Amino acid sequence: MWFKTKKGIKPAPKREVPNGLWLKCNGCGEILYNKELAKNLWICEKCNYYFRISSKKYIEILTDEFTLKEDLIESDDPLEFKDYTEKLKSGKERSGAKDAIITGEAKIGKHRVAIGAMEFKFMGGSMGSVVGEKIKRIINLAEKEHIPFILVGASGGARMQEGILSLMQMAKTSGALARLGEAKVPYISILTNPTTGGVMASYASLGDIVIAEPNALLGFAGPRVIKQTIKQDLPEGFQRSEFLLEHGFLDAIVERKELKTTLIKILDFFNS
Amino acid sequence: MSPIWLEFERPIIELERKIEELHIITGEDNLQTKEKLTELKTELTKLKEDTYSNLTPWQRVQLARHPDRPYTSDYIKLIFDDFLELHGDRHFRDDPAIITGIGKINGKSVVLIGSEKGRKTKDRIYHNFGMAHPEGYRKALRVMKLGEKFNKPIIIFIDTSAAYPGIGAEERGQAQAIAENIKAMSTLKVPILIMITGEGGSGGALGIGVGDVVLVQEYAFYSVIPPEACAAILWKDASRAPEAAKSLKLTSKKLLEFKVIDGIIEEPDGGTHRDFKKAATILKETILKHLNYLSDIPTNVLVEKRIEKFANMGIYKKIKS
């Protein structure tokens, strides 16, 4: 199912923001009209606060055409973990996605790419067996077709409810990326708020190019865990995009409005 | 240092002491004592059997964390010859939470890497309780690449509760360091043998945990999250860790069932801390057995199989369109 995203196939119901005509900015408290916000890609015009947006929205913002890849797999409950089945169900309802990632083939400008976008509304974007498997498959596709791979990260890390199987998805995806690298197929990692834990400690950090939206929380350990361990307050701006850039772990911080043009610039570099 | 006993170990230790005392005081010559000794020994065997065949996941976690459990430095002394520790990541500093070096096993050169918790309080602080910073992972990778360059197999012991969650660790890219290791280890062109000898603590373990063969000692565990942290998230109560340990299915048997490890290494009666020498002997035999056939596999096949093994991990449902 191809669709032109530019011309605006009906976007998914905007569950990521409260229903109604307006909402209050989390950054400055200003009352903002949904219509205006949408036009501004869900960024507050007053204080530049970034509202979290869905995986579908990112696909719309970044691509011109998109074909969803249906892998025909869904999360099981291998540990018979308390409430996991219910959480999967509510994750589906809340996000409209089948799991914490959507993947597919897309066109960005004149470039064909393989792309994945994580869905934070689905159990905090957590990575279980399905997320890992879908990422592996889309990487393998990029390798086979020799088209660049792009991933939009948004995740609290590995999915606790799948225990050790979740942890192993880090090795699964990183192994696939090692192969992609050997085939000299570029991988661009885009980090959004938040990308942490096992996701950050595997594929999200492994891009040939790693860029992030401003002020996103990015890191290995969660701030609360660190605070508890060291028994001190954390410095201002700790683990934010700007902090990572300063310490040498990001190629660039890119405003949401500039993401697509930046991507095209990077793809042009690789493809010419 | 006096040994530390876990709650469920106590009755066994007490009975063992009783037998020993009886031995020393009266000797075996006395017929009455002899009978009594036989009786107590039978009782001991039964008690051990009952205890260790019915360990709860939480008891296994406690055994894996037992402060008297042998660490990498102990195994290195007991298993390898001519060990030379190699320090530093050549970028920032030496991280003593991971020991790296070169050595020999039965005359064969190998690269050695392992978590080190440290035994005495001073050592524990020096080794940061086995919780590595990015430098530890980078040092490990540097030394692994040395092994790759000169075609020496890599042997890794894992026993860490976690990668260290701290300000410096984040500043210097803990996530990036672990990610790079996982990726690089996927394609290293030498055999990699991994043994989890205590705690397999999440990304902190996986950062030195990608290999051709991954083995776990019987009472060791491997988990995506520490049981305490899991309980804190689930029930806002870290003291419910025993329940979390059960939910996480982190025991060696479950790991094998889930196909995330390749085998279980037997431990001496009551756990490795009860008999360092025997534990080391079993490990040595295990290492030699695996090195033997891994060395014969062509490198490209080895790497192919390693990637494929991890690529197949995970459990999910297939659905119809």
Ligand SMILES: [Zn+2]
């Ligand atoms: Zn605002």
